[in-house]
Amino acid sequence: MKTRNYHLILLSSFCILCHFQGKAVRTKNKIYISIDGRSSCFRRLNATHQIGCTSEPNGNVGVVHHISTEDDLNWLLDKGPHAPYAALMHSTNFIMDNVLRLKNSGKINGIMVIHLLENKTLTEIPPAFSPDKSCPLEQYGMYQGTNYSGCHSVKWNADGHGMMFEDFDFPIFILTNQSEVEFMIEECYRKFNQPYSDGNPRGYPLCAVELKDRMDAAKDSETCIRRTNHQQNLNPDKYCDPLGDLNVYATIKAVNNTSAYPAKSVIVAAARMDSFSMFDNVYPSADNHVSGIVALLAAAEALGKFKDKIKGSISSKDILFTFLNGEAFDYIGSSRLVYDMQRNQFPLPFSGATYLHPVTLDHISHFVEVNQLAYRDDNKLWIHTDPISRKNISVEIDSMIETLKACGNKSQVGIEEVDQSQPLPPASVQSFLKEKLFIPAVVISDHRREFTNKYYNSRFDLVSQINASYPENVNQSDWYDYVTVQAQQLTKVSTMLARFLYNLSMADSPPDNLSASKKSVTHMLYCFLISPQCELFKEILTADFSKDLSAAPYPFYVGVTIVNNHITTLIEKLLGLYVGYKMDNYTSDNCVQPGSDKVYQYMWMQGPLLENSTSRDGKCIRTTSNTSLAVSPAFTADGNIDENNWRSGRYSAWAESSWAADAISIRLFLIPNPQLEIVTLVIGMVILILSFILCFIFNKKASVIFANNVAENSSSTTSHVPS
């Protein structure tokens, strides 16, 4: 490349003026290198705090220091003379202790963490990493103020260090592009910054990085929502949005509003839909909660084949499948569901013959929740119950456990009960029990005491960690149909679940052929965890939507209320397919609810590929599968604060800060030697002043200095007099 050429700049500057697409190189491109493979930690707010990261409005500049060992860290803290630094850390160094040491040293202006999952040397997966608290969701659970509060008996997330809930006034990024990371280490750190082997620091110029991650909101969600509302200009800014999305539900019996729907006649089968991690768009969520989602969906599919039998029986109990969203943020989805149930507004805030019968807390006869299922303690599943309610309704709970164990035996799933005095782990059912203690409830999970998932709500909750990845000798094109170890196990779990639900509903042992489909479990795991561009997802969508499926897995983060999650829609459709009826003689055009029938939703799906053809066998599905709001009752539907519910302090108050389109960036550059800078400035000043003085003198003395000219011209002056 050319460094400097006078005329190139002459020419190129003109090109810029004329908007030509010439190959002009701006000096800026030689100063800055932009890093695009990145994902930032951002700010969230609750009723009292702000958490996450932000930078200064124009970004934080720090000298790059690569920390791969403890010594590197100590060098930065003890010696490093060029503060502020920007630490480039490895996943194994990026632990709460180190981050706090860096933060408290005041010598740090930002952190970058290498996150290259394909590269084992640059990104070693740590033995444990969870940014969630060690006692997650405690404050909004049912044990607040009881003997079981504070995780006294079990620290559920023993590896959780709560980094997610820390407030950082500097940005933290993960870097995800291998060549950019290598450039940063080799061409930036090693070349300019790496201290000499005797520990002495390098001189200028130093390689620095500007980390820009500017968040708009501050203080707490009440403040930022008030600021959003108090705007006078015509182009208002939004400072934050409440977290929330939609819950998915479906009932088997589809009882409408005029039919009898006795109390204690609904079994709720619930799973959580969301998780989080510290970094934007990195929510792999394999164990927490894809394993649970897939198991419950497969169970719904298995039961869907027997729905007529359940519907046909008058004494059978209805089964309500729900997938709850926003649970990782203080039970947004379940608390809203309970709130609506208490007000006769679930599923819909309308009544009439053409609507589903409202479900209230009194309707619930049993509650079955599936939690994380992939890392089994002693290769078994574990049944958790609530010791407080158990004192009063032990008969119902005991019989549930007996049935469940029997179903487990039948389906070859090892399942056992945990110590009865142990409280429930963080689970959606806590929102229900908090309001109505005497619901017989079981939570099925993979851990006996502490979470077996060492990566709870983190960026390492990966498909490779749960035995659901594919052997190297399997072609990528065959992955979709390859049955992994995890898929086999989850199928058994789903079979057990389906049989258990059938048994609870019909009070009768299920037919032998009631079992989950291994194929569906395999496909769902692939579609949720590897690539949404899969046949299963294409089948359940319309042709238009299936074209837009992303290649990378969809995030399992609940997100803000104004954006609808893809995962929610996909689960709604899958559930619709599994528990719905295929309608004959419908086309994509007339696949809509007839008249005012709001009991069912009609979904058009483009269906599976016809054999040896590119066309598909489309179908219209009539189903009860639908969505309900998963927005905390502390917020109104339009994102404002609901005063009464807010003040009660019983509901999640999480909001996410907004940020401008250009608020997040990373660029690398050199910072000059301050001496060189000062010398340049001094030379400039001297030249400026000297030239002013000289010009002044020259101008004053011009007649003397150019005297020869005067003499020469004086004679000709007269000849110029106009005639």
Add this chain to the structure above:
Amino acid sequence: MTVMEFFGCTFIAFGPPLGLFIFTIARDPLRIIVLIASAFFWLLSLLISSILWYAVVPLRQELAFGLVFSVLFQETFRFLFYKLLRKADRGLQQVSQTGQNANVAPKDISNKHIMAYVSGLGFGIICGAFSLVNVLADMWGPGTIGIKGDSQYFFVASAFLTLCFVFLHTFWGVIFFNAWDKRHYPLIAVVLCSHMLVSCLTLLNQRTSYRSEPLYLASIIPAYVIMFTMAVIAFYTAGGSFRNIMTAVSCKKSSNYIVD
């Protein structure tokens, strides 16, 4: 922040032209008009150069090609501006005359070197602005050049070279106009050749495959030598002499007749 670097380079490149402008140009509207007109002529030469550079696609990456023609166009437009100025003599004279001394030709018109100097400075200032403003604009920010292996002296070298070109254009203006007035063709050749030579010297500032470091000194030192040579020629052309300087230094009373 590289704010210090930014101001340092700005002062180096534009300090002397600013001084010249304030003390010799700013108070006289006629000179401002001529300065801007000559700057416009330089811009026209840039336009033609750019069109040529853009049109000849295969040679777009060859700087030497665009450079040689750019020099030729600049000198052509200097000549055109000279012609224009001489044609406009009468008009300028009327414009600048005020009622009282209608019979006396103003010194700006009578002393041909003044307009030559003003138009040379106009060429220089616009040329300097176009060569450095982009660089200065990008300098504003936290970083300096070098992460891709470029020399850290790039900004200072650019500033000094820009200053050199501002002065060169000023001196060339004086020499060139006078040479045409006197039909003194060798001096015209000197102007053309020295312009070509200095411009070609800037090619040394490229990094190429066999030269990882640009040779800034190899271009700046000869450029300044040529600049001083031109300064001396222009000085004598404009009627200066060593003796006059001595007279001026000895603080003899002067009549402020010529420039002011």
